[in-house]
Amino acid sequence: MNANPICSWCHRHAETPLHVLFTCSFAQELWDRVGMQEVLGVEDTTTVLQVFQQMFNSSSRSKKVMLGLFCWSLWWRRNSWVWDRKIVSAFGVQSMALGLLQEWQSSQEELGGGGRNRASSANRQWCKPPEGWIKVNIDAACHAQQGYIGIGSVARDENGQFLRASGRRIQGRWKPREAEALGLKEALLWVREWRTSKCVFEMDAKTVVDAIYGDGGNSYFHTIIEDCVDILHHFHEVVVVFERRSANKVAHVLAQTAYSMTDHMEWIDIAPDFICNLLSDDV
Structure with a gap:
C-alpha cells in the first residue's frame, strides 16, 4: 500500500502510535479536556509502552481504565477520519470512552457474578452509573x-x-x-x-x-x-x-x-x- 506516513489530522508529524495517542494536537486537546495532563509532556523518544507503564505505576484503578478507553477511542476516531472522512470532536471521543465504560459496567450488573441468560436481558432493570457519577x-x-x-x-x-x-x-x-x-x-x-x-x-x-x-x-x-x-x-x-x-x-x-x-x-x-x-x- 502507498500509505501516507504523515499524520492525517495535523499534517505536520509522522503518524507513529505515540503521535496518534499522545503528542498530536488533537490528542493533547483530549487529554487536557479530561484532566489527564500527566501525558501531555511525553517526549518523542518515549514509547507507548513506557507511557502506559508510567501511568499504571502512579494512577488509580479508575484512571488506568480510562487511559485504555481513551486510547482506544482516539484510534477509532483516527480510523473514522482516514477511511470514512468522518470528523469526531474531542467531546465525541470522550463521550465514546465514557459510553464504553457505562456499557461494560451495565453488562456486569446484568451478569451479577453468576451470569444471566439472554431471555432475562429482555426484562432489563435500571443499572447503576460508575462510582462518583x-x-x-x-x-x-x-x-x-x-x-x-x-x-x-x-x-x-x-x-x-x-x-x-x-x-x-x-x-x-x-x-x-x-x-x-x-x-x-x-x-x-x-x-x-x-x-x-x-x-x-x-x-x-x-x-x-x-x-x-x-x-x-x-x-x-x-x-x-x-x-x-x-x-x-x-x-x-x-x-x-x-x-x-x-x-x-x-x-x-x-x-x-x-x-x-x-x-x-x-x-x-x-x-x-x-x-x-x-x-x-x-x-
Missing part, C-alpha cells in the same frame, strides 16, 4: 391532539438513591423525535443548574443519541440537537446513552404525569410516594 433518565410523551408534550427526568446516584426529579409540559405539536430531543435539552439545562461533571444522561430514543454523535443536518430536529451539544460542552465529564424502555420506566411515568402540569415542577430531597414506589421496583 449520577445517572439522569429522560423521557418525553407526545399528546399531539392536545398540542403539547410532557417531559420527565429523574436523577439517581451511584447507589440508585433518588436525588431529584423534574417534570414539564411544553406547548406545540412536536413530532416524536423532536419531543425526545427537547426532553434531552430540558434535562441538560435542568442538571446544569446544580451539577456539571460525572453525569450519564440515559434515554430510550436511539435516534436522539445517534444524532448527538453524528454529523448534523438541516432539520428543526437537528437544530435542537445542536443546542444539546452546545450545552453538553458546559459539562466536564458527561455521556449520553441509549437504553431500552424497560430500564427507563420512571422517567416515562414522570413524562406522562407532566401532562397535568401547567408549569415546570421539581422534586428535591424527598420524592413523592409514587416516585419512591417506582424506584423500588426499578433498581
Whole structure:
C-alpha cells in the first residue's frame, strides 16, 4: 500500500502510535479536556509502552481504565477520519470512552457474578452509573391532539438513591423525535443548574443519541440537537446513552404525569410516594 506516513489530522508529524495517542494536537486537546495532563509532556523518544507503564505505576484503578478507553477511542476516531472522512470532536471521543465504560459496567450488573441468560436481558432493570457519577433518565410523551408534550427526568446516584426529579409540559405539536430531543435539552439545562461533571444522561430514543454523535443536518430536529451539544460542552465529564424502555420506566411515568402540569415542577430531597414506589421496583 502507498500509505501516507504523515499524520492525517495535523499534517505536520509522522503518524507513529505515540503521535496518534499522545503528542498530536488533537490528542493533547483530549487529554487536557479530561484532566489527564500527566501525558501531555511525553517526549518523542518515549514509547507507548513506557507511557502506559508510567501511568499504571502512579494512577488509580479508575484512571488506568480510562487511559485504555481513551486510547482506544482516539484510534477509532483516527480510523473514522482516514477511511470514512468522518470528523469526531474531542467531546465525541470522550463521550465514546465514557459510553464504553457505562456499557461494560451495565453488562456486569446484568451478569451479577453468576451470569444471566439472554431471555432475562429482555426484562432489563435500571443499572447503576460508575462510582462518583449520577445517572439522569429522560423521557418525553407526545399528546399531539392536545398540542403539547410532557417531559420527565429523574436523577439517581451511584447507589440508585433518588436525588431529584423534574417534570414539564411544553406547548406545540412536536413530532416524536423532536419531543425526545427537547426532553434531552430540558434535562441538560435542568442538571446544569446544580451539577456539571460525572453525569450519564440515559434515554430510550436511539435516534436522539445517534444524532448527538453524528454529523448534523438541516432539520428543526437537528437544530435542537445542536443546542444539546452546545450545552453538553458546559459539562466536564458527561455521556449520553441509549437504553431500552424497560430500564427507563420512571422517567416515562414522570413524562406522562407532566401532562397535568401547567408549569415546570421539581422534586428535591424527598420524592413523592409514587416516585419512591417506582424506584423500588426499578433498581
